[in-house]
Amino acid sequence: MHPTGPDHPPAASAKLAVAAAARGLAVIPLSRTKIPAVRSPHRDEPRTTRRCRGECGRIGHGVHDATTDPEAIRVLFDAAPWATGYGIACGRPPHHLIGLDLDVKNGDDGPAALQQLANAHGFEVPPTPTVLTPSGGRHLWLSAPDGAVIPNSVGRLAPGIDIRGTGGYLVGPGSRTLRGTYVFDPTTAQLPVASVPPPLLQLLRPAGGHHSASPAAVPMSGRRAVALVEFVLDAPPGERNSRLYWAACRARESVDGPQLAAALIEAACHVGLTEAEARATVASAARRGGRSSR
Template sequence: MATTNRQATTLALAHALSAAERGLAVLPLSRTKLPALRSPHRDDADPVGRPCHGECGRFGHGVYDASTDPARIRELFAAAPWATGYGIACGLPPHHLIGIDLDVKTGTDSSAALRELALRHLFTIPPTVVVVTPSGGRHLWLSGPPDVVVPNSAGRLAPGIDIRGAGGYLVGPGSRTDHGAYAAAPGTAHLPPAACPSALLRLLLPPPRAPHPEHHSAPPSMNGHGQGLVQFVLAAHEGQRNTRLFWAACRAYEDGIGPALVEPLVDAALNTGLSEREARATITSAARMTGHRP
């Protein structure tokens, strides 16, 4: 049994190193698909301050352990000799990976649900990496823009469709779990993650919430819809500023008021703490995503 586990760990490490060569940050996983290394802070009696994301220098911080450095990856697997798989961190450069998890265990046809969404919102999933799960489900790998944060979600897009975004991870092909092995679908293993279609990307972003009252206001010459988009950006908190700005800019360009709203959106983004460079880059990305010239 120990020999079998060593072989599985060796194989998982080899696959993980191969993924890292493609720019994918990886971490060791146990047979349960969870990070193989437990938190070094699990016995802390009175944790204070912000949660540690690896600043302490020790392993055991989940997806924050993920790396593309071969030496660090070998150290991670050496610290977890029981690991039989590896995870691929989403949302990190250079690919800013987004995982579309099509589940088959919920009793719903998630593939049909995705096709229906594609027809309704006029997008096509381009050729990309597809990983087949032990249950017969599929993971589609897509690449997102660098200035947009796609959150994790379960069933929000459609029943049976989970999204792996920033802070999440995908089980890498070649991993072995209690339920079987993960493998790349034939002909897809060497494809790069395809760019996420802009219409699908907008569906993956958080839905807008009713704007909170703010002391800042939009210019009086702006129509009500434009004011609402500016207020939506002003209501952003840290961690959602780029996402809200990108969503608002997309809506503005789709509705034909993008150019007129650039400066008010930049001003709103500055009020939330973004730099002017970040704000303009995000708005430019939204213009391109919606087929407009920045």
């Protein structure tokens, strides 16, 4: 698969992404806050009722840019020299990847919750490539059947288990983030991606067979974190600063406030604010929070 060591310079991210693509995994560059690094080409345009998913032919559409073409990958990374990692698109052939994000913070124990589900529904968690996260959690890679549409979800299956499915992405091993580096569990790095057990597949399918909307396009744990970043990413011109300010105020209420604030700044830059403007807005929210806590 990929190197499992803890440290890779930013220049290595493109090489890691190309290596992943050689194994059939479609990739995009990520920033250190784990959001797509290439900024939207529509950030200064009036908001439309339908978000462009790359139909315009330009890059900067998040997971919709994901590709296995080495030359296209280099173009993406050349457009975002600040990228320190890469994302792996889920749901794409040939692997039809599903990511089980097992968290172990804020009182949740994702691995234990998954084992409880396995015991209750009569399946075994198969050996499969597993990525260790800086927070102590892990990402299990599983392969869905061709044609299966698995929605993204945050905590729906069980507390501490987030699902990255169709339209979502996983942080690739070797990626450097604000929290640290994502690395393969060395005992699993050479394993093939295992098929999802049928009972687990049934649990992952949306109720009634319908694809439920989910804010999991950004691979962050917790409903609140995902929602706040998506709130900023969806800001139309004229509302970007006010949305960022509101989200930054809410971020201060989170135990992951500093990391979430950095992700909000990245999201604001993605939709058109300058870094200086975004940082000033987040700093203003911090000062407001400081006054209110006195």
